[in-house]
Amino acid sequence: MDPLTHALLGATAAQAALGPRLGRQAWLVGGLGGVLPDLDILIRSSADPLLAIEYHRHFTHALAFIPVGGIIAASPWLLRQRHRPDWRALLVAGTLGYASHGVLDACTNYGTHLLWPFSPLRVAWHWITTIGPLLTLILLFGLVFAVRRRSRSPALLALLLGLGYVSLAAWQRERALDMQAQIAAARGHPVTRAEMFPTVGNPVLWRSVYQSGETLYTDRLRLLGAEMTLWKEGSHVDLLLEKDLSPQARADQRVRRDFARFSYFSAGWTAHAASDPTVIGDARYSLRTDAFEPIWGVRFHPGTAVPTEWVDFTTRNRVPISELWREISGTASGYRSMPSPGNSR
Structure with a gap:
């Protein structure tokens, strides 16, 4: 946070x-x-x-x-x-x-x-993102009133409201996982593993990532009432494992060690960046919704003094507030009702 x-x-x-x-x-x-x-x-x-x-x-x-x-x-x-x-x-x-x-x-x-x-x-x-304006404001107002009034009550109320917000997000995540399973089943995909990631500052919009075979599939899910639950088809990318590294990279013990460390950090969600295949990214996060563009990753230079380069694109990570609001409000293009079994279209 x-x-x-x-x-x-x-x-x-x-x-x-x-x-x-x-x-x-x-x-x-x-x-x-x-x-x-x-x-x-x-x-x-x-x-x-x-x-x-x-x-x-x-x-x-x-x-x-x-x-x-x-x-x-x-x-x-x-x-x-x-x-x-x-x-x-x-x-x-x-x-x-x-x-x-x-x-x-x-x-x-x-x-x-x-x-x-x-x-x-x-x-x-996986309940909330590292930036949560609503949670921050709840705590700020509660603390200010508690200190100014020399009272515990506003602080206690803020903690309870914050707990309620996080609990709501946890419940929404479980609903999103159910939606994810329904989407994968409609596609006929056996799911090897699956995860659900919140989007910035809200419990309504979620980023779905699941693995089927050696492919990672991502989608956007919007959860409100049953009739307003929608999804938007995303993209897919090949999962990257150590065996998929170049022969030169696999021959360098330091590269193999660092790939294992990065894979552990990324919880095993590793893939090549769509625009730059030399970058191995953390597929839990993406700068784009229509393709995988990692926020951070690694680039290997086998045989050099420092064979691992940390690649950081966080300065490019701008949250498009207007587009995010359109997705939350249900006016963004590309969203549709949940698929029937055997039909993701």
């Missing part, structure tokens, strides 16, 4: 729990705790371009690291003599803020090492 929402969630949680005890200090400690886990972005190396993605949302986001993070978050206050009588409350505020971070990130589709060091699983519930 974006840093602002993390800070607001941590601050709101701390204010709701400890506002009466710590006053205006509670939200400050919680807010700091809410952003601290993302200091892992400082872990990077020019000699290893994949180090940054390997350790982002890693141990600093783990449940096991929360006690350490809580102490770090509270430290600026604990170092001051006048705050030490409240050391228990400060630790709780910092811990609540820190704990909120990894759990919120797990609600997105990026993947978070919540269970480190006990499991290598990247937990991703």
